[in-house]
Amino acid sequence: MDQDLVTQFKNKYETLAGIVHLVDTEDQAAEAVLDIVRLEQCRQVALGSLPASLSARIDAACSEAGIAVVKPPYQRQQLPQAMHESPVGVTWAALAVAETGALLELTTDDALRLVSALPRVHVGICRARDLLATHREAAAPIRRFFSQNKRNATATFISGPSRTGDIEMRLTLGVHGPEVAHAVVLGRCPDEADTGDKGDRHDAP
Amino acid sequence: MTPHDRHSRLQDRIEAALKRKAQRSALSVAVKRGRDSRRAALDAIPGGEAFREEVRAIKLRCLEKQQELIERFAARAKERGTHVFMAKDGAAAIGYILTLAAERKAKTVAKSKSLTSEEIEVNESLEAAGLQVVETDLGELIIQKTGEKPFHLVFPAVHKTAAEVAEIFKRVTGENVPHDIDAIMKAVRRYLRPIFLNADIGMTGANIGIAETGTIAIETNEGNARLVSSIPDVHVCIIGQEKIVETIDDAFQMMFAHPVSAVGQHLTTYVTMMSGRSPMGEGDSARESHIVILDNGRSQMRASELYSDALNCIRCGACMNICPTYGVVGGHTFGHIYPGPIGIPWTAEIHGLEKAADFAPLCVSCGLCMEICPAKIDIPLMIAGVKDRASRRQPHPLINRVLMAAESMAKLGSATAPLANRSLQNALFRRGLEKFVGIDRRRQLPPFSPQTLTAQFHRRGPAKIAGPKRKVAFFTDVYANYNAPELGMAAIERLEALGCEVIIPPQRACGYPYIAYGDLKRAHKTAQKNVAHLAPYVEKGYEIVTTEPTAAYCLKVSYPRLLGQSRRSLAVVEHTHEYFPFAAQLENDITASEQSLLAGRTYGFHIPCHQRALGAGRHTVDFLQKRGAKVQVVETGTCCGMAGTFGLKKGFLGYELAHAVGEPLFEEFKASGVEAIVTESSVCSIHLRQGTGMPVHHPLELLQPAE
Numbered sequence: 001m002d003q004d005l006v007t008q009f010k011n012k013y014e015t016l017a018g019i020v021h022l023v024d025t026e027d028q029a030a031e032a033v034l035d036i037v038r039l040e041q042c043r044q045v046a047l048g049s050l051p052a053s054l055s056a057r058i059d060a061a062c063s064e065a066g067i068a069v070v071k072p073p074y075q076r077q078q079l080p081q082a083m084h085e086s087p088v089g090v091t092w093a094a095l096a097v098a099e100t101g102a103l104l105e106l107t108t109d110d111a112l113r114l115v116s117a118l119p120r121v122h123v124g125i126c127r128a129r130d131l132l133a134t135h136r137e138a139a140a141p142i143r144r145f146f147s148q149n150k151r152n153a154t155a156t157f158i159s160g161p162s163r164t165g166d167i168e169m170r171l172t173l174g175v176h177g178p179e180v181a182h183a184v185v186l187g188r189c190p191d192e193a194d195t196g197d198k199g200d201r202h203d204a205p
Numbered sequence: 206m207t208p209h210d211r212h213s214r215l216q217d218r219i220e221a222a223l224k225r226k227a228q229r230s231a232l233s234v235a236v237k238r239g240r241d242s243r244r245a246a247l248d249a250i251p252g253g254e255a256f257r258e259e260v261r262a263i264k265l266r267c268l269e270k271q272q273e274l275i276e277r278f279a280a281r282a283k284e285r286g287t288h289v290f291m292a293k294d295g296a297a298a299i300g301y302i303l304t305l306a307a308e309r310k311a312k313t314v315a316k317s318k319s320l321t322s323e324e325i326e327v328n329e330s331l332e333a334a335g336l337q338v339v340e341t342d343l344g345e346l347i348i349q350k351t352g353e354k355p356f357h358l359v360f361p362a363v364h365k366t367a368a369e370v371a372e373i374f375k376r377v378t379g380e381n382v383p384h385d386i387d388a389i390m391k392a393v394r395r396y397l398r399p400i401f402l403n404a405d406i407g408m409t410g411a412n413i414g415i416a417e418t419g420t421i422a423i424e425t426n427e428g429n430a431r432l433v434s435s436i437p438d439v440h441v442c443i444i445g446q447e448k449i450v451e452t453i454d455d456a457f458q459m460m461f462a463h464p465v466s467a468v469g470q471h472l473t474t475y476v477t478m479m480s481g482r483s484p485m486g487e488g489d490s491a492r493e494s495h496i497v498i499l500d501n502g503r504s505q506m507r508a509s510e511l512y513s514d515a516l517n518c519i520r521c522g523a524c525m526n527i528c529p530t531y532g533v534v535g536g537h538t539f540g541h542i543y544p545g546p547i548g549i550p551w552t553a554e555i556h557g558l559e560k561a562a563d564f565a566p567l568c569v570s571c572g573l574c575m576e577i578c579p580a581k582i583d584i585p586l587m588i589a590g591v592k593d594r595a596s597r598r599q600p601h602p603l604i605n606r607v608l609m610a611a612e613s614m615a616k617l618g619s620a621t622a623p624l625a626n627r628s629l630q631n632a633l634f635r636r637g638l639e640k641f642v643g644i645d646r647r648r649q650l651p652p653f654s655p656q657t658l659t660a661q662f663h664r665r666g667p668a669k670i671a672g673p674k675r676k677v678a679f680f681t682d683v684y685a686n687y688n689a690p691e692l693g694m695a696a697i698e699r700l701e702a703l704g705c706e707v708i709i710p711p712q713r714a715c716g717y718p719y720i721a722y723g724d725l726k727r728a729h730k731t732a733q734k735n736v737a738h739l740a741p742y743v744e745k746g747y748e749i750v751t752t753e754p755t756a757a758y759c760l761k762v763s764y765p766r767l768l769g770q771s772r773r774s775l776a777v778v779e780h781t782h783e784y785f786p787f788a789a790q791l792e793n794d795i796t797a798s799e800q801s802l803l804a805g806r807t808y809g810f811h812i813p814c815h816q817r818a819l820g821a822g823r824h825t826v827d828f829l830q831k832r833g834a835k836v837q838v839v840e841t842g843t844c845c846g847m848a849g850t851f852g853l854k855k856g857f858l859g860y861e862l863a864h865a866v867g868e869p870l871f872e873e874f875k876a877s878g879v880e881a882i883v884t885e886s887s888v889c890s891i892h893l894r895q896g897t898g899m900p901v902h903h904p905l906e907l908l909q910p911a912e
C-alpha cells in the first residue's frame with residue numbers, strides 16, 4: 001500500500017467537498033459510520049453490498065444505537081422507498097482513484113446504486129490497498145467486471161456530493177442526491193509490520 | 206429572406222442582447238470562469254494540453270471505422286438484452302419512443318440533460334402525445350419551465366438570476382420560494398423527488414458509447430442521470446452515432462477531456478457506465494432498456510470533407526467559453542438549438558443552412574475555438590464553409606465584399622495617398638463611407654503611405670551581407686506594405702544587422718478576410734498563389750518572416766488546410782516564422798546600452814488571437830524585457846473584439862459588438878498601470894488605442910535602429 005496514494009486521494013476528495021476518514025480496522029469503520037449517522041441525527045441507514053464482516057459490524061453498531069438498518073437482499077416491493085426513506089446510505093467501493101478522488105462502485109443490481117444515489121448522506125467505504133493512482137488504471141478491472149457479468153453490470157465513478165452551479169454559477173450541493181459525501185478508507189496500514197508505519201498518528205474520527 | 210433582412214435582423218438581435226446588461230455580465234463571468242478553470246487545471250497536470258492530440262486521434266480512428274463500431278456496439282448491447290433501434294432521423298426516433306410509451310401506458314417521463322434529444326425536439330412530441338416530460342437537470346428544468354432554449358451548453362440557465370429562478374419555482378410548485386439559492390435547492394429537491402420515484406420512463410442521453418462492451422457512459426455533476434437511469438422500469442437512451450468509441454480506454458480519455466475542457470474538472474462527479482439493464486432488487490423482472498442510435502444527418506456529415514470534422518465534437522462547451530462574440534450575446538442569439546461556434550456547422554448540417562446562416566456572421570474568425578477544442582476541430586474553417594455556402598444563395602453584403610478586397614483598397618489608398626488620407630479625415634467623406642460602404646465613421650483608420658514598403662525596398666536595393674547567416678524572404682502583408690513601410694523597413698534592417706540577407710519576394714496579401722467572411726474559392730486561390738510564390742524560395746533555403754501575426758497564422762495554419770496539406774504548403778509552414786521568435790534565434794548577447802534601452806518603461810502586452818496559436822508572443826515579451834522594459838501580459842483570455850476588419854464595420858454587427866467584446870480588456874489595460882500597450886497586430890492596435898485612449902505601439906517602434 002502506498003501512503004502517498006492515500007494522501008493524494010484524501011486531498012483530492014476533500015477539494016471536491018467530500019470528507020475522508022482514515023481508519024485501520026473494520027470496527028473503526030463501523031464506528032465512523034455510526035458517528036456520521038449520529039451527527040445526522042437520523043433513524044435509518046441503508047447499506048449496500050459490503051463485505052460480510054464489515055456489514056455485520058456496522059449493522060451491530062447501528063442497531064445497538066437504536067438505528068434501523070435496511071440491507072440487502074432488497075425486495076422489489078421495498079424499492080425505491082427504502083433508500084428514499086434512509087437519510088444515510090453506506091456503500092462499498094471496489095476501487096478508488098487517487099488522481100480524481102473517485103470511488104468506483106460496481107453493481108449488478110440497481111437497488112444498490114440507489115443506496116449511493118438517493119439518501120442525503122453517502123458514505124463510501126474502500127480499502128486503502130484498492131486505491132489506484134490514475135483513472136486509466138481502472139479500465140482493466142472494469143473490463144473484467146463487464147466480461148464477468150455478461151448480462152448486466154454498472155460501473156459508477158463517484159467523486160463527492162451531488163453538485164450544481166446552475167444558479168448564478170454558485171456551487172451548491174445536494175440538489176438531487178447526496179448533499180454530504182464521506183469516504184472511509186479502510187486499513188490504512190495493512191503492511192505496517194513491513195513499513196514501520198505502525199506508530200503513525202492519524203486523524204481517524 | 207433577403208441578405209439585407211437577415212443582416213438587419215441579426216443586428217437587431219445583437220442590439221437587444223447588448224442591452225441586457227445583467228445577462229451579459231452573468232454570461233461573461235461564466236465563460237471566463239470556465240476558461241480560467243480549464244487553464245488552471247491543465248497547468249497543474251503533466252502534459253498539459255497534450256491530451257488534445259490523443260482525443261483527436263481517438264475520435265478520428267473511431268470515425269474512420271464508425272459503421273463497424275456502431276454494429277459492434279449494437280451487437281454487444283443486444284447480447285445484454287438491450288433493445289437497440291437505429292434511427293435514421295428524428296421522426297424515426299420519436300416514432301419508436303412514442304410507440305414504446307404507448308405500449309407501456311406511460312404517463313411521466315423523467316429526463317436527464319441530452320442535447321441530442323433536443324436536436325430532434327423529443328419533448329415537444331411527447332408532450333403533444335399527452336405525456337408529462339420533466340427535465341431533471343436543474344439548468345434544463347429552469348429553461349423548460351420558461352419555454353426557452355439553453356443559453357449556454359454547460360450552464361443552460363446562466364442568464365437567470367436567483368430571484369428569477371425563485372419566481373419560476375414559486376409558480377411551478379405553488380410553494381413560497383425565498384429568493385436565495387439554498388432555499389431554491391430545497392424546493393427543487395422536493396419538487397423533483399416524486400418525479401424521480403414515480404416516472405414511468407427514464408430518458409437520458411449518453412456522453413459516450415463503448416463498442417467493446419456495449420456500454421453507455423453518462424456524466425452528470427448533479428447525479429440526476431443516476432436516478433433517471435435506475436428507478437424507472439423503462440430506460441431510454443438516445444445517443445448520436447458519432448459518440449461511439451472503440452474501447453473503455455478510449456472512453457476514459459473522453460471522460461477526462463470533457464469536464465476538464467468545460468470547467469477544469471478532472472472527472473465529472475458521477476460517471477455511470479451501464480452495460481445492459483440491471484434488476485431492481487429481488488423478484489424484479491420488468492426492467493428494460495432501449496438505446497436509440499441516431500443518425501439524423503450524421504452519415505452525410507461524415508461523407509463531407511469539410512464537415513466531418515464536426516463529428517469529433519464531444520460537447521464540452523469550451524469553444525463557447527472562449528468565443529468572443531458568443532461570450533457577449535449568448536446562445537439565444539448565437540445559436541439555433543446547437544449554440545456557439547460548433548453550433549454553426551452542426552446547425553447547418555442538421556437543421557439547415559438557412560438556420561445556420563442566421564447566426565454564422567457572428568463568427569469573427571478569431572480562431573480561438575480551434576485552439577481550445579479538446580478534439581482540435583477546425584471550427585473556423587467549417588464556419589467559413591457555412592458562410593461561403595450561404596453566400597451562394599444570397600451574395601455577401603457589400604461591406605464584406607469590400608473588406609475581402611482589402612488589398613485592392615489599400616493599393617488604391619496608397620496610390621492616391623494624400624487625397625485618400627485627407628478624405629479619411631473628412632467627416633462628410635466618412636459619413637458617405639459609412640452609408641454607402643458600411644465602414645463605421647467612428648473608427649480611426651490608419652493613413653496610407655504614398656510609397657509601399659516593396660517600392661521603398663526595391664529602390665534601396667538589397668543590402669550586401671557577406672556570408673549571410675540566414676536568407677529571409679520577407680512577407681509584408683497589407684499593413685506593413687501600404688500603411689507602415691517604415692515599420693517594415695525597420696524590421697528588415699534589424700534582420701540585416703543580425704546577419705540575414707533579406708529580399709521581398711513576389712506575394713499577395715495573406716487573404717485571411719476571405720476565410721473570415723467566407724469566400725473559400727478566393728481563399729483557396731490566394732493560398733495557392735502565395736504558396737506558389739513562396740515555395741521556390743523555401744526550396745532555395747529562404748526562411749519566410751512576417752511582422753503580422755495574422756499573416757503568419759494564415760501561412761502556417763490556414764493554407765495547409767485549404768490546400769489539402771500539400772507538400773509545398775507544408776514546406777511553407779515549416780519555414781514561416783513570426784518576426785520575434787525568428788530574431789531570437791539569431792540574437793546573441795546584446796550590448797550594455799541596448800540592455801538599458803527601455804529601462805524604466807512599463808508596457809502591457811496584448812496577444813492577438815492568431816498569435817495564440819503560434820506561441821502567444823513569448824519571444825516578443827522576452828525581447829522587450831531583455832532591453833530593460835517591464836512587460837506584463839494583459840489579457841482576458843479571449844479576443845480584443847477587433848477581429849481583423851470586423852471592428853471596422855458599422856453598427857451592431859461590427860463596431861458596437863467589437864467594443865462590447867473589448868470592454869473587459871480595455872478595463873484591464875486601464876487598471877494595469879502600464880504606460881503603453883504593445884502589440885504586433887496592426888488591427889488590434891487601432892481598436893486598443895480607441896478603446897483605452899492609451900498609446901499603443903508595435904514593439905519595433907519602441908527601439909532605436911539597431912547598432
Ligand code: SF4
Nearest residue numbers: 528568569571572574
Ligand atoms: S473563430 Fe472565434 S469568433 Fe469564430 S466561432 Fe471561433 S471563437 Fe467564435
Ligand code: SF4
Nearest residue numbers: 518519521522524578
Ligand atoms: S467543438 Fe470542441 S470545444 Fe466546442 S463543444 Fe465540441 S469538443 Fe468542445
